[in-house]
Amino acid sequence: MLCSFLTELFRRTMKSALYLCLLLLGLQVQGQQQEQQDHSQAEGENLSHVKIAPSNANFAFRFYKQIREEAGNKNIFFSPLSISTAFAMLSLGARSSTLRELHKGLFFNLTEMEDQEIHEGFQHVLQLLNDPHREVQLNMGNALFIDDRLKLLQKFLEDVTNFYYSEAISSNFQNSPKATKEINKYMEKKTHGKIVDFLKSLEPDTVIVLVNYIFFKGSWEKPFNNLNTRDDDFFLDAKNSVKVKMMHQNKAFNIYRDENLFCWVVEIPYTGNVTSLFVLPDEGKMEQVEDALLKETVSNWTESLKKRKIYLDLPKFSVSGSYDVRSLFEKMGVTEVFSDQADLSGVAEKTLLKVSKAIHKAMVDVRENGTEASALTVLEITPLLLPFPPPPHITFNRPFLTIIIDKTSHSILFLGKIVNPATKED
Known part of the structure; x- marks a missing residue:
C-alpha cells in the first residue's frame, strides 16, 4: 500500500505540463496575377500524402461541426491541417490508450495504414507545401520550445526532426516572461508580422511549447478589378x-x-x-x-x-478565429492526452507529461489584389457574345x-x- 501511495505521489508531482500551442497565420489572398508554372509532381513519386488525405479531410469536417455547435452566429475560420499536423507530431511520443485515442480523434485507422505511414504522409505534405519552386507563397513548419531542464528522448527528437522538420529550441521556462517573449517573437517572424503577442503567459508547470504555423499568400488566377x-x-x-x-x-x-x-x-x-x-x-x-x-x-x-x-x-472580407482546441477535442472524445492518465512517455526522460492547453488562431484576408499603387493599366477586350442560356448571376x-x-x-x-x-x- 505504501508503494502504491508513493507511486501515485510521484506521478502527481512529476506530471508536468506540455503546452501545445497551435498557431496559424491564415490566409492573405491577393490578386496580383503571375505567370503560372507547373511544378506538379511526377507520377510514381512518393504518394504517402495521398494516403493520409481522406483522414485529414474527415477530421476537417468533423472539427468544423464541433466548432459550429459553439460558434452561434459567428464567422468560422481555421486550418484543419495545422491542427492535424501538430497532434500527429505529438503522437510520436504517445503510447498505449493515449495513442489510440489520438489516432481515432484524427481519423487514422491503423488497420488501413501503419503508424509509420501516417508520419511519412505528413513528412511529404510538408515537403510539398514548402517547395521553394512553387510560385505560391506557402510555408508550414513546426517548432518545439523545450525547458532547458528537460531532457527529450533521443528517438522522439530524431522523429520530430525527420518527419516534421521541427526546430528544437532550448528555453528557460523558469523565467516565464522571457520565454513567452521569445516564443511570441518566433511566431511573429514566421507569420510575417501578422500575429503579434499571441501568447499572453505560460502556465507555471510548462516544460514544452509545441508550435505549428501556416502562412499562405495567394494570387488569384483571374484578379478582380x-x-x-x-x-x-x-x-x-x-x-x-x-x-x-x-x-x-x-x-x-x-x-x-x-x-x-x-x-x-x-x-x-x-x-x-x-x-x-x-x-x-x-x-x-x-x-x-x-x-x-x-x-x-x-x-x-x-x-x-x-x-x-x-x-x-x-465581398472583400478580413476575419479571424481563435479556438480552444483542448475543449473541442474533449467534446470529440479525445480526453486522455489532457488528463493525469496521459501516456506521453515517448517524449522525455523521467518526466510524466500531459497537454495542458491547445489553442489555435487563423486569419483570412480576401481582396482584389495586393499592389493597388501601380502604374500599369490593362484593358481586357473580349468578343461580345449573346450567350444562351444567359450566364447565371451568383x-x-x-x-x-x-x-x-x-x-x-x-x-x-x-x-x-x-x-x-x-x-x-x-
Whole structure:
C-alpha cells in the first residue's frame, strides 16, 4: 500500500505540463496575377500524402461541426491541417490508450495504414507545401520550445526532426516572461508580422511549447478589378444587413449547382496549384449544407464542376478565429492526452507529461489584389457574345462557406464560414 501511495505521489508531482500551442497565420489572398508554372509532381513519386488525405479531410469536417455547435452566429475560420499536423507530431511520443485515442480523434485507422505511414504522409505534405519552386507563397513548419531542464528522448527528437522538420529550441521556462517573449517573437517572424503577442503567459508547470504555423499568400488566377468594387448589402439574415465592399467579375469559372443540397459551388483558383471553393447555400439552407459537409460531398462537388461564364459578386472580407482546441477535442472524445492518465512517455526522460492547453488562431484576408499603387493599366477586350442560356448571376451576399485546397498535397489548408464579412472580431 505504501508503494502504491508513493507511486501515485510521484506521478502527481512529476506530471508536468506540455503546452501545445497551435498557431496559424491564415490566409492573405491577393490578386496580383503571375505567370503560372507547373511544378506538379511526377507520377510514381512518393504518394504517402495521398494516403493520409481522406483522414485529414474527415477530421476537417468533423472539427468544423464541433466548432459550429459553439460558434452561434459567428464567422468560422481555421486550418484543419495545422491542427492535424501538430497532434500527429505529438503522437510520436504517445503510447498505449493515449495513442489510440489520438489516432481515432484524427481519423487514422491503423488497420488501413501503419503508424509509420501516417508520419511519412505528413513528412511529404510538408515537403510539398514548402517547395521553394512553387510560385505560391506557402510555408508550414513546426517548432518545439523545450525547458532547458528537460531532457527529450533521443528517438522522439530524431522523429520530430525527420518527419516534421521541427526546430528544437532550448528555453528557460523558469523565467516565464522571457520565454513567452521569445516564443511570441518566433511566431511573429514566421507569420510575417501578422500575429503579434499571441501568447499572453505560460502556465507555471510548462516544460514544452509545441508550435505549428501556416502562412499562405495567394494570387488569384483571374484578379478582380478594384475599379469594379462597390458598396453593396450583405444580408446577415432575413431582417439584418451590413454594407460591404463587393467585388465583381464577368468571366468563365468552374461552377456546379447542387440541386440536392440547394447551393452553388464556385471554384476560384490561385496561381501555384492552390484553389478555393466558395459555397453559397440558398436562403435557409445553410444548416442543411453544413450537415452534409463530408469528404464525399466535396469530392462530388469538385468532380461535377463545369466551366461556364457567370456574373460573380464576392465581398472583400478580413476575419479571424481563435479556438480552444483542448475543449473541442474533449467534446470529440479525445480526453486522455489532457488528463493525469496521459501516456506521453515517448517524449522525455523521467518526466510524466500531459497537454495542458491547445489553442489555435487563423486569419483570412480576401481582396482584389495586393499592389493597388501601380502604374500599369490593362484593358481586357473580349468578343461580345449573346450567350444562351444567359450566364447565371451568383452573388455571395448572404452567409457562405469557403474551403482552401492545396491540389499538390491533396490537403484542405483552411475551412470557414463567413457569416458577417464586415466584422474582424474572433
